[in-house]
Amino acid sequence: MPNDAADTLLTLLHERGEDAHAATLAALLDDYAALARAKDAAEAANEAKTRFLASVSHEIRSPLNAIYGYAQLLERGEGHNPVEAGKVIRRSAEHLSNLVEGLLDIAQVESGSLKLARNTIRFPAFLRQVVDMFAPQATMKGLSLTLDAPPSLPEFVRTDPKRLRQVLINLLSNAIKFTDHGTVALKVHYRNQLARFEVVDSGIGIPPDDMARILMPFERGGGASAERAGVGLGLAITQALVHIMGGELTVESTPDEGSRFIVRLMLSQPLTPPADLPEGETPHLYLGRERRLLLIDDDPAHREALRALLEARGFRVKSAASGEEGLAQAGDMQLDLVLLDVSMPGMSGWETAALLRQRHGQRLRIVMLSGEAQQSGPEENGAPVNDVFVTKPFDFAVLLDVISQQLGLEWPQPPTSAKDDAHAALPTLMVAEARPHLDEIARLVRIGHVRAIEAQIDAIAALGPQAAALAERMRVYLDAFDLKALAALARTENGT
Missing domain, CATH: 3.40.50.2300 (Response regulator)
Incomplete structure (x- = not known):
């Protein structure tokens, strides 16, 4: 029923004193409006998913093409470095796997069933691998693709490598897709265990009206960006993953000048390096008998x-x-x-x-x-x-x-240097501030109150950057549920 006719009918019912009928009609009109809104929303969702199905094949073909092309080069023996070709094939396969799994991630995020890992990665090497994956695409478009990371980045950090890689891949892929000339850069900053990733491009930018819409599943920006191929899942998944990882995603953009996507995440440093060695070194063999x-x-x-x-x-x-x-x-x-x-x-x-x-x-x-x-x-x-x-x-x-x-394997570890020991220990002046928390950790270990122990470790980390290394050591023991080692560390730092 048109709004004007509905309003006229309601007015007549009230004038005739038929308030009960007017209330019933008003309720029916509200239900009708709600159904109309739901119908519009469903139609919009179906249209978005139709666009998604039409474009997903293109997104899958890119990594498949890289795999197929390098495999043919290796098969024909045309002089390409097999090690480098193998790396490209592996990384493209990882990218394809992440793309396929992205189709399932939205459902997992919405249901709350997505779980995060907490592994140790080689931070600079990890960043370089992600950027190198997109070097051929940038070269084909004539773009300058750079990694801007200071030499002071920690060698190792703890995170979910699959999800962090997925976030960076989505952002870099978008930046290259929507940049026709100029530069794309991944800038990384790290201080006090807070990592900031900035993906900056000189592309077409994002209109203000599209800033919120581009973060919704199956949606893409309007105008010039609508003409670019895309699934419409990448940024929605990226935002969801960043939030689940406890971080923040912000966007700054100016149409026709470029965009800057900023991700802030807490990435702690591990107590000891992993068993895996840097590329090029002979792998470690585990200790003890042959398994x-x-x-x-x-x-x-x-x-x-x-x-x-x-x-x-x-x-x-x-x-x-x-x-x-x-x-x-x-x-x-x-x-x-x-x-x-x-x-x-x-x-x-x-x-x-x-x-x-x-x-x-x-x-x-x-x-x-x-x-x-x-x-x-x-x-x-x-x-x-x-x-x-x-x-x-x-x-x-x-x-x-x-x-x-x-x-239960043991792997040989490089000897810890005196410098590392000094970095891990609390400064003398900070021991007094940490002592109440250290005493409480020793007490909580005896009763096995894990959640309370974690809160005390967080309190130690909050004392300042110099206490962060000790807090991380304690978290390693707590993650492994090695409460005996945790209590011993607390006593050692407390001087007892």
């Missing part, structure tokens, strides 16, 4: 690649192409751990794991490797048949960390 691993996977390329990586670390590795073959090999050798694919022809990974558990008991560690969403399988005597589930594709360093934890 025996069985890799069961029907994909021969996956088996050979993973076998080579593990043998370089000192593991003795056997492989099998099926569950039946794996069970036979497991009976012929004393195994420490099995890496087991889930989806295989014939006997599935879960069935294989159940039989391995029956025959070898809990002593044998079983790690499932799969790209399937289901991360739990059957149980044996009330307990899961596997110990850990690792989702494909995975970073080898992550898998190595899982294996180390499952087998």
Whole structure:
């Protein structure tokens, strides 16, 4: 009903004293308006998703093209550096994997089911790898792509590398897409464990009316930006990820001059460097006796690649192409751990794991490797048949960390320098300020009050930059639930 007619009818009902009928009509009109708004919103969402489906194929083709092109160069032996080609292929595959997973991330964010990891990464190398991934695209457009990072950046920081990479990839990809000439730069600042990432471009900019809309799922800016290919998920996912990681995303832009996307995140520094060594160095071998691993996977390329990586670390590795073959090999050798694919022809990974558990008991560690969403399988005597589930594709360093934890491996560490020790200890003048918190941590450790311990560690970190290293050491022990080591550290710093 037109608004004018509805208003006239309501007025007549009130004049005739039929207030009850007028109230009923008003309620019906409100319901009608709400339905109309819902219909408009649904139609807008459907249109946005239609645009999304039409453009997603283009976004997937870019990394696929890089993989396909470099693979042909290697196959033909046309003189391209195979190591560099391998790096481009791997990073493009990671980018493609992140793009595909981005289609699922929005649902996970909205449901609150997205979980973050807390791993140690080599910060400068990580940043360089992300920027290098986009070097060919920038070169093709004639753009200057730079990484502006001070030499004082810490070598290692702790974060979720997958999600941080996804944030930076989304921002750099957008900057290059919407810049036709000039520069794109990733600027990084780090102070007191606060990292600030700025992706700055000299592109077409963002109109003020589009500033809020571009951060919504399946939406893109209007005007010139609407003509550029894009899925319409990148910035929405980026904002959601930054918020989940406890950070902040802000945007500054001037039409026809460029944009600046700023991400602020807390990235703490680890107590000790990871077992993985810098590129170019010989990998460390774990300490102690040789560990025996069985890799069961029907994909021969996956088996050979993973076998080579593990043998370089000192593991003795056997492989099998099926569950039946794996069970036979497991009976012929004393195994420490099995890496087991889930989806295989014939006997599935879960069935294989159940039989391995029956025959070898809990002593044998079983790690499932799969790209399937289901991360739990059957149980044996009330307990899961596997110990850990690792989702494909995975970073080898992550898998190595899982294996180390499952087998309790020790890795040689470089000696700690006196400089590092001095940096980790509290200055004498600060001990008095920290003493109440250190005493309270020692008390809380005795009762196992983890959340309260974490609050006391945060209070120590708030004392100033000089206390940040001690707080990080304590968080490492707390994350590992090594309360004994945490209490000992508190006593040492307290001078007791």
